[in-house]
Amino acid sequence: xxxxxxxxxxxxxxxxxxxxxxxxxxxxxxxxxxxxxxxxxxxxxxxxxxxxxxxxxxxxxxxxxxxxxxxxxxxxxxxxxxxxxxxxxxxxxxxxxxxxxxxxxxxxxxxxxxxxxxxxxxxxxxxxxxxxxxxxxxxxxxxxxxxxxxxxxxxxxxxxxxxxxxxxxxxxxxxxxxxxxxxxxxxxxxxxxxxxxxxxxxxxxxxxxxxxxxxxxxxxxxxxxxxxxxxxxxxxxxxxxxxxxxxxxxxxxxxxxxxxxxxxxxxxxxxxxxxxxxxxxxxxxxxxxxxxxxxxxxxxxxxxxxxxxxxxxxxxxxxxxxxxxxxxxxxxxxxxxxxxxxxxxxxxxxxxxxxxxxxxxxxxxxxxxxxxxxxxxxxxxxxxxxxxxxxxxxxxxxxxxxxxxxxxxxxxxxxxxxxxxxxxxxxxxxxxxxxxxxxxxxxxxxxxxxxxxxxxxxxxxxxxxxxxxxxxxxxxxxxxxxxxxxxxxxxxxxxxxxxxxxxxxxxxxxxxxxxxxxxxxxxxxxxxxxxxxxxxxxxxxxxx
Amino acid sequence: xxxxxxxxxxxxxxxxxxxxxxxxxxxxxxxxxxxxxxxxxxxxxxxxxxxxxxxxxxxxxxxxxxxxxxxxxxxxxxxxxxxxxxxxxxxxxxxxxxxxxxxxxxxxxxxxxxxxxxxxxxxxxxxxxxxxxxxxxxxxxxxxxxxxxxxxxxxxxxxxxxxxxxxxxxxxxxxxxxxxxxxxxxxxxxxxxxxxxxxxxxxxxxxxxxxxxxxxxxxxxxxxxxxxxxxxxxxxxxxxxxxxxxxxxxxxxxxxxxxxxxxxxxxxxxxxxxxxxxxxxxxxxxxxxxxxxxx
Numbered sequence: 001x002x003x004x005x006x007x008x009x010x011x012x013x014x015x016x017x018x019x020x021x022x023x024x025x026x027x028x029x030x031x032x033x034x035x036x037x038x039x040x041x042x043x044x045x046x047x048x049x050x051x052x053x054x055x056x057x058x059x060x061x062x063x064x065x066x067x068x069x070x071x072x073x074x075x076x077x078x079x080x081x082x083x084x085x086x087x088x089x090x091x092x093x094x095x096x097x098x099x100x101x102x103x104x105x106x107x108x109x110x111x112x113x114x115x116x117x118x119x120x121x122x123x124x125x126x127x128x129x130x131x132x133x134x135x136x137x138x139x140x141x142x143x144x145x146x147x148x149x150x151x152x153x154x155x156x157x158x159x160x161x162x163x164x165x166x167x168x169x170x171x172x173x174x175x176x177x178x179x180x181x182x183x184x185x186x187x188x189x190x191x192x193x194x195x196x197x198x199x200x201x202x203x204x205x206x207x208x209x210x211x212x213x214x215x216x217x218x219x220x221x222x223x224x225x226x227x228x229x230x231x232x233x234x235x236x237x238x239x240x241x242x243x244x245x246x247x248x249x250x251x252x253x254x255x256x257x258x259x260x261x262x263x264x265x266x267x268x269x270x271x272x273x274x275x276x277x278x279x280x281x282x283x284x285x286x287x288x289x290x291x292x293x294x295x296x297x298x299x300x301x302x303x304x305x306x307x308x309x310x311x312x313x314x315x316x317x318x319x320x321x322x323x324x325x326x327x328x329x330x331x332x333x334x335x336x337x338x339x340x341x342x343x344x345x346x347x348x349x350x351x352x353x354x355x356x357x358x359x360x361x362x363x364x365x366x367x368x369x370x371x372x373x374x375x376x377x378x379x380x381x382x383x384x385x386x387x388x389x390x391x392x393x394x395x396x397x398x399x400x401x402x403x404x405x406x407x408x409x410x411x412x413x414x415x416x417x418x419x420x421x422x423x424x425x426x427x428x429x430x431x432x433x434x435x436x437x438x439x440x441x442x443x444x445x446x447x448x449x450x451x452x453x454x455x456x457x458x459x460x461x462x463x464x465x466x467x468x469x470x471x472x473x474x475x476x477x478x479x480x481x482x483x484x485x486x487x488x489x490x491x492x493x494x495x496x497x498x499x500x501x502x503x504x505x506x507x508x509x510x511x512x513x514x515x516x517x518x519x520x521x522x523x524x525x526x527x528x529x530x531x532x533x534x535x536x537x538x539x540x541x542x543x544x
Numbered sequence: 545x546x547x548x549x550x551x552x553x554x555x556x557x558x559x560x561x562x563x564x565x566x567x568x569x570x571x572x573x574x575x576x577x578x579x580x581x582x583x584x585x586x587x588x589x590x591x592x593x594x595x596x597x598x599x600x601x602x603x604x605x606x607x608x609x610x611x612x613x614x615x616x617x618x619x620x621x622x623x624x625x626x627x628x629x630x631x632x633x634x635x636x637x638x639x640x641x642x643x644x645x646x647x648x649x650x651x652x653x654x655x656x657x658x659x660x661x662x663x664x665x666x667x668x669x670x671x672x673x674x675x676x677x678x679x680x681x682x683x684x685x686x687x688x689x690x691x692x693x694x695x696x697x698x699x700x701x702x703x704x705x706x707x708x709x710x711x712x713x714x715x716x717x718x719x720x721x722x723x724x725x726x727x728x729x730x731x732x733x734x735x736x737x738x739x740x741x742x743x744x745x746x747x748x749x750x751x752x753x754x755x756x757x758x759x760x761x762x763x764x765x766x767x768x769x770x771x772x773x774x775x776x777x778x779x780x781x782x783x784x785x786x787x788x789x790x791x792x793x794x795x796x797x798x799x800x801x802x803x804x805x806x807x808x809x810x811x812x813x814x815x816x817x818x819x820x821x822x823x824x825x826x827x828x829x830x831x832x833x834x835x836x837x838x839x
Contacts, residue, residue, distance in 0.1 A: 331737045360739035373730035377752035386748075387738040435734065 005175050005208050006032040006055065006093075011068035013050055013059065024050045024063060026232040032176065035206040037198075039219045039240070042229035043255075043454035044425075048212050051229070052178045054078075055210070056095055057085045072176070091121050094169035098181040100161035104153040110164045111137070111149030117171040136167040141197055158319075159190035166197065173205060180212045187318035188481065192525035195222050214454065216259045217484070220244055220528025228252050244531060258459040260484040262526055264507040273309040276475050277330070277363075277443055280304050282339035283499075284322075284329060299325040300336065301499040307443065312469060312476040314490030314507070316483060316522075322499040323479045327447045330477070331365050332356060343443075361391055364436035368448035370428035374420035380406075380431055381416035387438045398438075405434040409464060426457035430464065437468065444469075445477045450485060462489055483526050487511055495519045564832050571828030574821040581818060585637040593619070594628035596635040596788045601626050608806055620810060624796060629807075633814055635788035640770045640818060643704060647769035648762045650708025655715020656758055660746050662716070663723025670720075677716050685710045686772065693781045703782045707769050715761050722754040756833035763826030767819040774815055790815050 013025040025047040032038050042048040053059050055070055057077060070077040072093065077085070089095075097103040105113060114133035118124050124132060137145035140163040153161055162182060169177050179198070183191040199222060202209055213219060219226055223240040228251070236249040247253045284300040299322045307313050317323045329336045332348060341348040343359060351359070367373035374383055384405055385398035393401070399416075406415055409430040420428055429449060436444055446465065450458040466489060469476050480486050486493055487507060494504040495518065503516040514520045523529075565571050584591060600622070607614045608621040608629065615621075620630040662673035692706045726732065727750060735745045774791030776782030783789040790811040797807030 328733075333733055333736055357739050360737065363737075365734065365737045367730040367734060369730055373734055375731045375735075375749050375753070378749075386740070390738065390740055390744070432734070435738075439738065 003034050004031050005034050005072065006210070007071040008051070008055070009069045009071065011051065011054060011070060012066050013047070013054055014064050014066045016062040021232065023066075023232050025054070027068070028229070028232075028234050030227050030234065030237065032208045032210055034175070034208055035202060036224040037202060037209040037211055037222050038225050038227065039211045039213055039223035040227045040229060041213055041216065041219055043214060043456065045231070046229040047232040048229050049180055052180055052210060052212050055176075056089055056093055056178055057082075058089075058095075087121070090117060090174075091172040092174050093176045093178065094172070094174040096162070096165050096169050096177060096179040096182045099185050100158060100165045101153065103165055104161060106153055108152075109149070110151055110153060110156070113164070114168050114171055117168055121172060123172070132171070133167075136171055137164070139170070139201075140164070140167045141193075157190075158186050159193060162186060162190075162194055163197065166194075166201070170201060170205070170207075174207060176208050176210060178210045178212070181214070182211075183218060184213070184215070188483070189318065189521060189525040191218075191527065195527060198222065215527070216244070216256060216455070217526060217528035217531060220531040222527075228255070255456060258456045259531070260459070260462075260488040262484050262487055262511070262523070262529055264487045264511055273311070275306045276309050276343065277307040278305075278342045279330070280340040280342065282326070282329060282336050282341065284325060284334070284336045298322075298499040300329065303339070303499070303501055305494055305501065305504060307475050307477060309442075309475055310469070310473045311491045312478055312489055314486040314493040315477060315479045315496060316481065316486050316493060317496035318481060318522075320498070321496040323496050324447055326496070327365065327445045327477065327479050330445055331363060361439045362441055363443045363445065364439055364441040366429075366432050366436050366444060366446040366449045368451055370425045370432060370452055373432050374428055376420055379417055379419060383420075383431065384435050384438050387435065391439060402434070402438065405437055408437070408468070409434045424457075425453050426461055429453060429461050433461075433464065433468070437472070441474070443475045443477065445479070447479045448481065449478075451480065451482065458485070465489065483522060495522065561832065568828055568832065570824055571832065574825040574828065577817070577821045578825060581637055581821075582641060584634055585641045588634050588638055592628070592631035592634040594631045596627060596631040597786050599625040599627055605800065605804055607804065608810070611806070621806065623793070623807065624800065629810060632788040632793060633790070633810060636790040636793060636811065636814065637818075639700070639783060639787065639789040640773065640815070642700075643707070643773040644766040644770045644822070646704045647707040647711060648766045650705070651710075651712040651765060651769075652715050652758060652762050654709070655712030656719050658712070659716040659719025660723050660750060660754070663720040664727050664742070664746055664750060666724075673716075677713060680710070680713050683710070686775065689772070689776060690779070690781050693776065698781050698784055700783050700787065703773055703776060707772055711765055711769055711772075714765060715758065718757060718761055719754060722757045723750055726750050726753045760826055760830040760833065763822055763829060767822040767826070770815070770819055770822070
């Protein structure tokens with residue numbers, strides 16, 4: 001039971017010349033025992049995925065292992081010729097990737113793709129392959145395995161696709177499954193199901209799982225042992241319970257402290273400040289236009305809420321719940337079909353574009369993807385100053401104000417003349433916030449502003465948002481799928497499901513005494529529920 | 545707490561475009577050759593040993609250097625009217641490059657505008673413009689160009705205008721899809737939410753991001769414009785005598801094909817090397833600019 005199946009000893013992988021450091025992975029050693037789940041945790045750029053790909057022999061050609069050994073079944077995988085590796089890969093070491101949509105071949109039916117696993121390794125007769133594939137689809141818990149067998153990947157949901165991927169990985173009963181962020185692209189309820197499935201399969205088959213993740217909640221949920229990586233090196237490793245509760249290294253402590261707790265901090269008083277925005281019975285339907293796709297999707301149905309001055313209203317929900325559509329409709333980036341959005345006593349929907357222009361100054365938006373939300377060809381100064389200029393401010397004055405804003409969001413003045421590509425994700429998000437603030441808005445709509453960021457950077461950006469909100473008495477609409485983040489930053493929360501608000505109330509109420517079943521299900525699905533820090537946003541210690 | 549010390553690592557040392565051109569042999573060699581041709585075209589009156597239009601019927605069809613009984617005064621010989629072949633080739637560079645640049649300028653202007661409008665606005669606007677693009681694609685350029693030239697008369701100007709009005713399709717198609725990609729990014733949404741006008745968004749936010757695409761198509765289209773001019777001139781529908789155009793020179797050499805083949809080789813080789821250099825340069829440029837990524 002406790003035999004070591006995979007052992008990495010002193011692995012170093014070199015990065016191509018001109019990268020920020022010489023080694024992507026430096027002197028990494030770890031052991032994976034039969035039937036255990038070993039989580040490799042780290043922020044982006046920590047080398048966790050490269051370590052996993054080195055094991056599977058799937059490193060891209062620019063990356064070369066320069067030292068160390070990877071022992072599997074008594075042989076060193078780094079010295080194994082490609083011919084032999086092909087036999088091992090899939091049969092003895094299988095992989096599950098992050099994005100099941102791109103990891104599955106879009107033009108092959110799912111059943112066929114599982115059967116290919118057997119074909120590649122010359123196993124079974126055609127008929128047995130088919131039977132076995134169906135068995136696997138049943139085992140991974142697909143609701144209608146027969147249908148899934150004949151379905152193309154795009155006909156399945158994200159969670160179902162990931163189940164198919166897992167079925168493929170299981171097909172040849174491998175000793176080791178390498179799972180690279182297998183639940184990161186999934187909704188929280190789906191993620192919980194996939195984690196349960198992996199746990200069950202590991203117990204049943206005794207497969208060892210090398211689980212790569214950035215999410216400490218997931219670690220708390222699934223790991224037996226944990227390896228923490230930072231800038232290519234192993235910082236700390238040990239049994240999951242020990243490491244999560246009593247981290248020894250300051251880096252691990254910092255990371256853990258940055259994970260927000262699922263329960264809201266106490267003592268949030270209900271404000272009675274004036275209403276700045278009021279949404280009344282908003283609805284919007286995306287109509288299927290195509291010849292074959294006439295299904296209408298209700299993105300917003302009867303959505304009503306008030307936003308008060310100085311409050312943060314969280315809009316939480318899974319993908320497809322309409323939360324992002326709501327943000328866009330409030331900004332009039334897309335039109336609602338019916339309902340009223342009332343700001344300063346005016347219904348925004350009835351205004352012409354020209355009449356709406358002054359309201360754009362009142363409401364601004366912060367976007368999710370820090371890489372797509374800044375024009376790569378513009379200097380930072382221009383990105384921030386252009387808005388006020390268009391709204392009539394003198395260009396020099398706008399630039400002066402931009403410089404002040406950079407200070408306000410914690411960036412150096414030298415950023416003015418640089419281009420977005422010179423900044424990290426967290427810094428870009430600060431620039432995005434500065435751009436939104438340049439117009440001195442009363443309302444800021446933030447659409448998943450920290451979802452693309454590492455946990456330590458995420459804590460910093462959240463802290464900044466909260467400070468700015470207090471200082472400028474902004475009203476914030478905070479759209480997120482992450483309940484932990486919502487718990488820490490929101491005063492009130494609206495839970496959305498299929499275009500409707502199923503529950504709205506103070507954060508304490510929603511998290512402490514959820515009224516709707518859906519909210520309860522969402523809360524129950526958050527991995528590692530008890531785990532997390534209340535001081536996440538107060539802690540400004542930066543492990544990175 | 546200062547975060548600005550943490551730089552995005554990958555971006556730190558990206559050499560400038562010029563440095564990368566120089567360090568890529570295919571691009572630097574083809575680019576250097578094009579620069580040389582450009583200089584030849586600009587300095588043609590200084591470089592050409594003779595007046596390219598001066599006829600000397602007593603010295604007709606002299607072979608170029610290396611052939612028996614060549615004349616050292618005419619390095620590349622003379623044509624059927626006794627005009628110095630080297631001088632005519634040098635002046636022909638002017639026509640080819642003039643055609644290349646002006647046709648691409650006109651076509652690029654039309655195509656990029658159509659492509660950006662279609663890609664940015666989408667919907668009905670896109671449908672209408674796609675219909676225009678498809679209509680243009682359904683026309684055989686060469687036959688249509690011949691017909692236009694027949695109606696309006698053959699001249700350098702009419703060749704440039706005709707080709708310019710016909711060769712914008714690739715610009716439009718590629719720019720349209722590039723615009724769609726850029727327009728789907730959040731920074732365009734951010735610009736809309738700040739309240740920028742559509743014109744401003746198209747020219748200030750989108751255009752700088754698709755310019756590299758436009759430049760690459762421009763080089764490729766320049767090659768085909770030059771070839772089309774040569775073909776039109778060869779058939780007598782393009783540039784007219786006595787102007788020195790490589791296509792025209794090929795046309796006039798037709799009768800001598802079996803007797804004085806060099807009359808064909810020389811302008812043919814000039815044409816080949818120019819268009820090849822342009823295409824290699826465009827190809828390399830695409831790789832260099834593409835590697836820069838959409839950052």
